[in-house]
Amino acid sequence: MGAGHAHKLYRHGPSPVHGLPPHCKLVAVFCFVLVVVCTPREAMWAFGLYAALLAAVAAVARIPVGFLLKRLVVEVPFVAFALLMPFVVPGEQTNVLGVSVSVPGLWGAWNVLAKATLGVAASVLLASSTELRAVLLGLQRLKLPPLLVQIASFMIRYGDVVTDEMRRMAIARRSRGFEARGVRQWRVLAASAGALFIRSYERGERVHLAMVSRGYTGTMPVIDEVTADRTQWAYAATLPVLALAICLLGWTL
Amino acid sequence: MHVPDGFIDAPVSVAAGAFAVGAVAVSLRGARRELDERTAPLAGLVAAFIFAVQMLNFPVAAGTSGHLMGGALAAILVGPWTAVLCLSVVLLLQGIFFADGGLTALGVNITVMGVVTVVVAYVVFRLLTGLLPRTRRSATASAFVAALVSVPASAAAFTLLYWIGGTTEIPIGKVFTAMVGVHVLIGIGEAVITALTVGAVLAVRPDLVHGVRGIAAPLKLRIDGELVDAPAATRDPEPAPAHRSARGFWITGLVSAFLLAGFVSFYASADPDGLERVAADQGIDEKVAEHGAADSPLADYGVGDIANARLSGGLAGVIGVSATVVVGTGVFWVVRRREEEPGEAPRDRDHENA
Numbered sequence: 001m002g003a004g005h006a007h008k009l010y011r012h013g014p015s016p017v018h019g020l021p022p023h024c025k026l027v028a029v030f031c032f033v034l035v036v037v038c039t040p041r042e043a044m045w046a047f048g049l050y051a052a053l054l055a056a057v058a059a060v061a062r063i064p065v066g067f068l069l070k071r072l073v074v075e076v077p078f079v080a081f082a083l084l085m086p087f088v089v090p091g092e093q094t095n096v097l098g099v100s101v102s103v104p105g106l107w108g109a110w111n112v113l114a115k116a117t118l119g120v121a122a123s124v125l126l127a128s129s130t131e132l133r134a135v136l137l138g139l140q141r142l143k144l145p146p147l148l149v150q151i152a153s154f155m156i157r158y159g160d161v162v163t164d165e166m167r168r169m170a171i172a173r174r175s176r177g178f179e180a181r182g183v184r185q186w187r188v189l190a191a192s193a194g195a196l197f198i199r200s201y202e203r204g205e206r207v208h209l210a211m212v213s214r215g216y217t218g219t220m221p222v223i224d225e226v227t228a229d230r231t232q233w234a235y236a237a238t239l240p241v242l243a244l245a246i247c248l249l250g251w252t253l
Numbered sequence: 254m255h256v257p258d259g260f261i262d263a264p265v266s267v268a269a270g271a272f273a274v275g276a277v278a279v280s281l282r283g284a285r286r287e288l289d290e291r292t293a294p295l296a297g298l299v300a301a302f303i304f305a306v307q308m309l310n311f312p313v314a315a316g317t318s319g320h321l322m323g324g325a326l327a328a329i330l331v332g333p334w335t336a337v338l339c340l341s342v343v344l345l346l347q348g349i350f351f352a353d354g355g356l357t358a359l360g361v362n363i364t365v366m367g368v369v370t371v372v373v374a375y376v377v378f379r380l381l382t383g384l385l386p387r388t389r390r391s392a393t394a395s396a397f398v399a400a401l402v403s404v405p406a407s408a409a410a411f412t413l414l415y416w417i418g419g420t421t422e423i424p425i426g427k428v429f430t431a432m433v434g435v436h437v438l439i440g441i442g443e444a445v446i447t448a449l450t451v452g453a454v455l456a457v458r459p460d461l462v463h464g465v466r467g468i469a470a471p472l473k474l475r476i477d478g479e480l481v482d483a484p485a486a487t488r489d490p491e492p493a494p495a496h497r498s499a500r501g502f503w504i505t506g507l508v509s510a511f512l513l514a515g516f517v518s519f520y521a522s523a524d525p526d527g528l529e530r531v532a533a534d535q536g537i538d539e540k541v542a543e544h545g546a547a548d549s550p551l552a553d554y555g556v557g558d559i560a561n562a563r564l565s566g567g568l569a570g571v572i573g574v575s576a577t578v579v580v581g582t583g584v585f586w587v588v589r590r591r592e593e594e595p596g597e598a599p600r601d602r603d604h605e606n607a
Contacts, residue, residue, distance in 0.1 A: 009350050026349075033356045038263050041420075074352050078257050089423050108421025115259020116355060123352035135349060147281055147292060152342045154297020155304065162301040166309060180312045183445075190446050193306050193321070194453025197299075197330060201461055204298030208291045218290030 009071075011128040016235070017061035018129050021228035022138030024236035029126045031240035033119045035247045041111040043250030047118065053242055054121050061129045071124040078116055085109040132156050137226045150220055154207075162200050169195065255347070256362050256411070258355030265418025270360025276368045277341050283334030287463075292335075299331050300339040307343075311446060319442050324370025324407070325378075325400035326447045330454065332463040333375040340367035361414055369410040374403035378464050392465040393452040400447035404440030408432045 012018070017025075032053075039046050058068055086096075089105030096106075130138070136156070140149045169192050178188060208216075228236075261269070284292050303323040310320050327336035341363045347353040354362045378399035385391035412432050416425050455462055473480040 030356055033258055034263065037259050037266070037355075037357050071352065075257065078260075085421060085423070088427065089421060091422075104422060108423075111420050112257070112259050116257035119258030119355040119357065120352040123349060123356060127350045127352070132350065145278075145281055147285070148277065148338070148342065150293035151296045151300060151338060152346060154294055155300040155339075155342055155346065158298055158301045159304055162298070162305045163308065166305045180310075182312050186311055186446055187449055189309065189311055190449030191453040193309060193326075193446070193450045194457070196306065197302055197450070197454055198458050198461065200298045200302035200305075201295065201331075201458075204295040205291070207298065208294040211294060212290075216290070218293075220293075 009127045010131050011063055011067060013062045013129075015061045015129070017057060017125075020236050021141075021226050021232055022130050022134040023141040023226060024138075024228050024232055025126055025130055026135065026138045026142060028236040028239050029122050032243050033122055035240060035243040036115055036118045036122075039115075039247045039250050041107055041114070043253065044110075044114075046246045046250040047114045049246045050118050050243060051121075053239060053246075054118065054125060057125055057239060061125065063125065063128050067128065068121065068124055071128070072117065072120055075116055075120050079113065082109040082112045082116075085112070134226070137224065140222070141226055146219065158200075158203070158207075161203070162196065165199055166192070166196055255344075255354030256358040256365070258357050259420060260355070261358060261361050261414055262418040262420050263357065265414060266357045266361055268360075269364045269414060273341070273360040273363035273368065276337060277363070280334045280337040280341075284332075284338050287332050287334055295331075296335050296338050296342075299327065299335060300342045303327055303339055304343050304346075311442065319439060321446055322366065322370065322404065322407075322439075322443060324366060325374035325396070325403045325443065326450055328371040328375040328403075329378055329396050329399065329447070329451055329464040330462055333371050335463075336371045336375070337367055340371060361411075365407050365411045365414065370403040370407045373406040374399040375464070377402050382465060387465075389452070389455050389459070389465075392455060392462070393448050396451040396464075397444045397448035399444075401440045401444035404443050405433045405436045408436035 036047075036050055039050075058065070085108045086101035086105035089102045089108055091102040091104035093100050094103055094106075095101075126135075133153070133156075136149055136153050139152070140146060173188065173192065178185070180189060284296060288295055303326075306321050306323055306326070308320065324336070324340060327339055330336075331339070344354060344362050344367060345359065348356055348359050348362070378395050381395035381398055382392060385395060409429070409432070412425070412429050415428060451462060455465070459465070474483045475481075
């Protein structure tokens with residue numbers, strides 16, 4: 001990427017998981033999550049096994065548990081929602097520690113919590129063991145339209161630039177005594193958003209001109225094609241295949 | 254609002270994914286017409302802008318704050334095609350890198366937050382700007398209404414998907430009321446900020462606001478003391494308005510069909526979810542105590558309700574959504590085919606080869 005350093009989401013390390021081609025990892029993670037979503041919620045042990053699988057992957061990738069847990073915080077709003085379910089869903093009531101809750105609600109909450117947590121954990125593992133740029137290459141390899149990949153790569157490339165611009169505007173506002181306390185300050189914040197849009201758009205135009213002057217015709221040359229051999233595919237397939245086995249067991253047992 | 258994994262069952266997620274893929278494919282073609290080879294850098298930068306602006310927090314009252322969803326804003330500022338692309342890219346990257354929204358729910362997220370908000374907002378905006386006098390104030394007002402409508406519409410779309418393929422049976426009426434109720438409130442915030450932002454951009458660079466191209470007063474030059482019309486700037490020929498109105502008509506039809514189906518079905522049948530921010534606001538303080546207890550006692554309860562009702566519900570979901578997908582993409586293809594002009598064809602083909 002433009003700045004040659006890794007993103008803060010990425011955690012570099014020489015592990016077999018880091019070394020896998022990105023598109024193998026993408027497919028593996030997606031299949032894994034799909035399998036998890038298809039698992040019946042009554043098979044609680046299956047979700048334990050899934051978690052164990054992910055923990056094993058994290059161990060192989062040498063990603064510290066603390067790092068992983070910190071990233072799981074994204075999920076919190078939906079945890080709150082899931083915890084509301086036992087009280088909203090109608091159905092057979094039961095007592096849990098003196099509070100009346102509904103059984104289908106409890107199942108629903110468990111279902112959402114377990115599956116969402118596993119999904120988030122899988123994505124976090126992917127993001128922390130694969131560079132942003134590599135993921136884009138993987139997506140391109142998986143036949144995502146090149147234009148979409150280009151848009152995504154521009155977004156990643158300039159995401160930090162635009163965010164920093166926003167931060168600088170915030171500093172400029174604050175250094176002039178501005179403090180956002182409530183609805184009254186919305187006009188100022190919206191004006192900042194407008195300014196940010198104009199700056200981003202104009203930057204886009206400048207970037208485009210710079211690219212045109214270097215011979216850009218609407219497509220990007222592919223200079224680093226990623227490839228995977230059969231062993232790498234087999235290695236990446238371990239996770240979803242094991243998960244599929246667990247899922248099938250969950251349906252039959 | 255990002256839907257996580259396990260919230261919507263697999264068949265409906267897949268169907269929503271197919272719909273999202275179709276919508277993105279159509280938008281790719283549309284955006285290419287809007288932006289030519291500028292598509293990648295400009296859409297990329299706009300996506301980065303949306304990503305950043307979603308992090309801009311607006312204080313609502315003491316302690317609480319909201320943030321922009323950006324669908325309506327993007328639709329008005331850069332046009333519907335580019336907006337769908339930008340939001341889809343933002344959602345895709347949020348899903349992969351930030352684990353914000355599940356990977357299997359990506360289709361649901363793109364459909365609900367990308368496609369529905371953009372389409373609803375743009376249709377409402379175009380209708381209003383068509384009806385109202387072409388001034389800056391009416392453009393701002395239209396932006397307000399467009400954003401106000403788009404957020405509950407997206408909530409309704411989510412409710413519809415949940416009704417078809419939600420994994421937990423919550424009475425549909427409750428879900429709809431909670432979901433749309435909360436999102437009307439969120440929508441008001443979104444609307445105020447979208448309108449203010451559009452107003453701010455209009456004040457500085459009215460030419461950048463896609464939704465209201467051409468309302469700026471003609472440029473006058475003062476030559477020898479008197480005002481003379483400046484020679485018209487040579488801009489790229491814009492897509493003919495006739496096209497857009499036809500497209501708008503189809504889109505309006507689709508959206509109203511969606512909404513009608515949603516509304517009618519809420520009263521016809523019974524079961525999904527909604528809440529969200531309600532849960533975050535009201536849920537936490539009351540429910541924290543029960544947190545530890547919520548999952549452990551589950552082990553005592555056997556299988557129970559599942560089986561037939563869910564299966565049939567899921568099946569109905571697949572059929573319903575796939576029908577929508579087929580019809581929807583069919584309509585888009587027809588419109589697209591009709592629009593393709595001989596002069597434009599070679600360039601399109603060129604892009605496709607690349």
